[in-house]
Structure formats: C-alpha cells, structure tokens
Amino acid sequence: MENKMHIEQLKKIIHDLNKNIESSLREDKKSILQVSQEANELLLKLQYELNMITEDIKDIIRQLENLQNEYEYSKKELINITNELKNNNGHNNQNKYKGKYNHTIQIYTMLKEKQKIEKEMQDKRKDLEKQFKEVHELSKITTESINRVNIIIRELDNHEDNINKNNYKNKIAKAQEFERRKIAREIHDGPAQDLGAIIMHTEIIKKYIELDKGKAKEQLTILSELAKDTLKYMRNILYELRPLDFEDNEYESIIVDYVKKTKEKYGMNVETRFLDPENMLNKLESSVKLNTFRIVQESLNNIKKHANATLVKLKMEVVNNNFVVIVISDNGVGFDMKSKTDSYGITGLYERVELIGGDIRIESEKNKGTRLKVQIPLNIERTLKIS
Template sequence: MDHTSAIRNMIFKSFFMMAVMASLTSFVSLQVYLLLSHNDGVSLSLSIYLTLALLLILLLLSVYFGFRTSYSLKGRIDDLSTFVTLLRSGKLSARVKSDERDELGVLAEEMNHLATYIQEQVKSLQRLADEKSELAEKAHGAAVMEERQRLARDLHDSVSQQLFALNMLSSAALKSIAHDSGKAEGIMKQVAEIASKAQGEMRALLLHLRPVDLKGEDIREALITLIRELKEKTQLEIESRFEGMENLTKGTETHLFRIIQESLSNILRHSKATRVVITTEKKEGFLTLYISDNGIGFNPVESKMTSYGLQTMKERAEEIGGHFQIRSKESEGTYINLRIPV
C-alpha cells in the first residue's frame, strides 16, 4: 500500500467515525427528548428507526464525501510525488501546477521555487566548471611556455656556452698537439673540466624535468627513489633521513617534493659540492626540512646565479604556509631551513 492509499483510508475512516458518532449522538438526543416529553409508547421503536435511517444516510454521505475528498487529495499528492521524482532524475525544468492556496498549494509553490533555485545553481556550476577548465588550460599553457623559456635560457647561459668553449679548446688542442704537447695537455685538462661541468648542468636540467607525479607512492618513498637515482648517476654523496612525513596533504607533499628537487638541481649546477645532507622531522606542530651542502657557497644578497630557483622554492613554501630560510657564505656551503605547520 502506497502513502496515498494510506491517506485515502485514513480519510474514509475519519468520515465513517464521524457518521457513527453523529448517529449515536442523534439517538441519545432523541431518547432524552422522548423521556422528557413522557411519550414512552413509541419512544424505543421510533428512536431505533430514526437512528438507523440517520446512520444509513450519514454513512452514504461519508462514503461520497470521503471518496471525493480523498481522490482530490490523492491527485495533488501524486502530482507532488511525480514532480519530486522528475527533479531527482535531473529534469529541473519541470514544474508542478496548483491553483489552490491551501497548505498543499503553498508547498507546491515552494517546491517550484526550489526547483528554479537548483536549476540556477546547476547553470552557475556549469559556468564555473567551463571557466575553471579554460583557466586551467591557459595556466597550463603559460606554465609550459614559461618552463620552455627558462630551459632555453638555462641551456643558452650554461650548456651552450660550455659546448662552444669545448669546441674552441678542442680545436686549439689539435693545433698544439703536434709541436707543443705540454700546452695540448693543459688544454685537454680544461676540456675535461668543462665537459664535467656541462654534464652536471644537463643532469640538473633533467632532474628538474623529472615528473612530480608520485605514482601512488608517499613522498618519503618518492624521495628515496629520487636520491637513489642521483647516487647512481652522479658522484654526489647524499645523506638523508626522512621522519614525520605521515598524513601530509597532497598539496604539501607536491610542494615539498618540488622544493627538494629544486634544491638538488641548484646544488648540481652551481655548488660544486661533494656531499649533501637532507633531513626532515616533526616537532611541536611543524615539519622541518633541512638541506646542507659543502659546496663553494655564494652571497645570497649579491648573487643572481640561483635567484630564480631560490625564489621558486620560497614561493612554494609560502603557498603551504611555510617559512623559508637560506644561509650561505662563499667557500662554506649553503644551508636551507624550511618550517611547515602540519
């Protein structure tokens, strides 16, 4: 039995009880009247007859009005139920018609207003999704263009110039090797040094281009993999200890991974370091990242050599609410300290 049938039965029961109560009330009233008028001869038979006749008439009327009222009410409730079903199926343009101004009419009008509101919200969400998609596409294009320009600039400023120097030195060595082997030997040492430096530059660029997707790993596993690859491809000695990196948000993991990646890239390209220490620990509501190297160092105020990479790391740290600090001194290495609230 559905809810509308239950309502119909309730209405029929209400009208039936009203008819029975009215008949009983009439019977009692008639008995009191006959008793007070001292007409005992016809009191019982007449009262029973009139009561039965009244009960029959009231029952017929209760069935008629009960059916009529319940049919109208059932139809209006069915309309509201159908309207809700249409909304749930996604047909937000549907509306329920109601000319009555009773409670069901007010409910139907409110449901129409609600459908209009939902329809407008859906349109707004679709518009926002389109705008977000367009902005994401533009941002991706701008990021790709910026990265291409940066890589082109880095290649021109470092590897391209080093390759040019290698070409010039190797030509000079070929000319000197026949009549001045000592000079040729010195030139070849310069060639080897520049080639080693160019190799470091290329490894740093390839490290920077390494995808940040953690591929289902947590950040600790991804960093261990990254460091293992660097140890296999370079002579750099890396000491690492990663603690307190559990339950980080995806955004924090991504930025933290990129900061460490950028710092290693800078070390490979500029520091001439042989040893790097990377540690993390959680203490008093903060995750602290510490990176140090034993390289040549630089003046953080005057040097522009690594300003782009350092600025990028600082911006990433600020985006996750962290505090980024760097200390460096010529011939004494570089030290990076990052504190992130977790």
C-alpha cells in the first residue's frame, strides 16, 4: 500500500511538471508571437514607405523628362538666335540671345537639382528595400520558432502520461529557457534599446516638422543612422541564428567557414586543427553536429567579448570513435575561476553541454588565458536539438 501511494505521488509530481513545461512554452509562444506581430507591422510600414517613394520617383522622372525636353528645345532656339546674330548684329537679337541664354541656364540648373533629388530618392528606396529584406528574414525566423514550439507542445501533449519521458521533457524545458534567455539578452542589449531611441526621435520629428524644418531634418539624419545601426545589429543576430545545412556540406567545412568569417569580421587570429582520420565528424547525427557547432560558436563569442586575446586555438578530435573532444584555448586576460565564472558567458556553455550529456572543464588564470575542454559521447540515445 505504501509503495502504491509513493507511485501515485511520483505520477502527480511528473504530471505537474509537464503542465508547468507546457505553460512555460505557451507563454514563450506568446512572446514570439508578439515579436512576429511587431515584425509584420514593421513590414507593412516599410511596404507603405516603399510604395510612396516609388510613386515619388515616378513623378520626379516625369518632371525630369519634361525638363530635359524643355532644355533641348531651349538649346535649339539658342542656336537659332546665335545664327541670326552672325548674320545680323541687331541690338534686339542680342537682348533676345541674353534672355534665351539665361532661360536655358535656369532650366539646366533645375534639371541638375531634380537629378540630385532623384538620386537621393533612389538611395532611400534601396535602403528601404534592404530594411524590408532584413525584417522579412526576422519574420521568417519567428515563424520557424513558433512552429518548433508548437511541435514541442504537441510532443508534450502526446506523451503526458508517459513517466519515462520525464527526463526528456525537463531537457526540452531547460533548452527552451536557455535559448529564450540568450535571444532575449541579444534583443534587449541591441535592437530593443535602438527601437526605443527611434521611437523617441520620431516623436521629436513630429514636433519639429511644422515648427522648425531644419531641426526636423537633423533629427531625421539621426533617425536614419539609428535605423542603420539597428539593422547592422539585427544582421549579426540573424547570422548567428541562421539554420545550418549539415546534409549538403561537410561538417569540418562549416566549422572552418564560421571561423574564417569570425576572423574577417572581428580580426581574431584563430588556428584550427581536426584529428579525425576516419571522417567520423561528418558521420555524426545532425543534432550532435548542431550542438558541437553551437559550443564552438558560443566559446568564440565569449572570447571575442571578454578575453582580449590575440591568438585562439581550436582543436576537434574524435577519440576511439566514442567521443568528440573539443579544446579551445586563448592567450587573453583570463579570469579568476572562483569568482568570475558567471560573468563571462560560461554558465550558458555548462548548460548546453549538460543538456547533451557531455562533460566540460574550464581552466583559467588572470593574465594567463583560458582553456576549455568539452567531451561529448557519440552513443547519445536521444540528443536534444538546440538551435
């Protein structure tokens, strides 16, 4: 009887845990939906602006065509008057020449001004098209995230009463929370603050637009720069979150390509070394490839942000066809392991390695660099796919 009661208690605990996970996922789904809605609203706004600027460009082109025709006609008349002057030096013809000459110069000046305006409009349209493309990519990512969350929720619903799924569901919850915090930090530190500043400058422009057009123009310049910086930051986030194609590309080449882009972008000197004589890395399951890639990615990001290193060494090795071993070391400033482990993005690495059943060891001293070693078993029964 006592054992039966104990079993029922365990079932209740697991049931409650599953409900909490579902509730958390549904709340996160709401947050993603909100981001998706904001992205879609921004897409509509950008589409409207694109339509408006396109119509303005069409109008300025029509004006340019009319001015061009008028300019050509005026030039011909000027030539005719010049020929008349050659044949007849009458005073009236000279006055007529001066008048027509000034009129031609005036048309020419207007033509050049309109051409300048058209170029500015074309540049603005290109910038809007670029923004539209970036926001469209963000919208696609949020849609994919919602689909992934829906799949996880359905999985939880289908296996709610299965006690053996408890550990798996806890991993899903941890992974989801881990990724949510990571994306939230990235958005909070960059685009969220920039968008707040953009809104503030928009309100300022509204006040100045009628009262002081000069100041309004200054604020528009500031607003444009803020928008460009926000797009640049978003491009970096999108690059880091982009889906990876392990089916059509060699795993080693994906790592090498990422390291190359990191070196080019941030000036980091990264040496890579692969010890994989039987090409086991390329035979790994996609989930293992994905998680080892993210470990490398997050480690290099931590070094970029905190280490101030001039040299980074990355080694990936398959040991006895049983383990993938990743060793990353740098000659940066290092840190005190006793007091700073939570300050350098290390917690996230521990969480990710734990989720896929691996071991991690980090060694560091002040002014002596940092060494990270991760060992992941290849016989993982069910490796959680964390993007």
